[in-house]
Amino acid sequence: MPTPTQEDNATQESEEKPLFSCSECELEFTGSPESEQGKLLENLYQNDALTCPECGGIQVRWFD
Known part of the structure; x- marks a missing residue:
């Protein structure tokens, strides 16, 4: 059974969001x-x- 810390890390890493976009394409x-x-x-x-x-x-362009 994963510890709460391992679960928290897995949840953080699985949350995808826009990181950057290209101004050209x-x-x-x-x-x-x-x-x-x-x-x-x-x-x-x-x-x-x-x-x-x-x-x-x-x-x-990097998204904050």
Whole structure:
């Protein structure tokens, strides 16, 4: 049986919401901001290194 902490972590990671959108092709990328992938994407955005996976565009908008 999972502990409450494990359940809370699983719930947080499963809550997907928009993370960023591309200004060029209007793709909206969703995911969990608390997941490893979400944290990595935010770090890339903060360092001006995040590009759109669909069109390769560099003008992306991060959702807070």
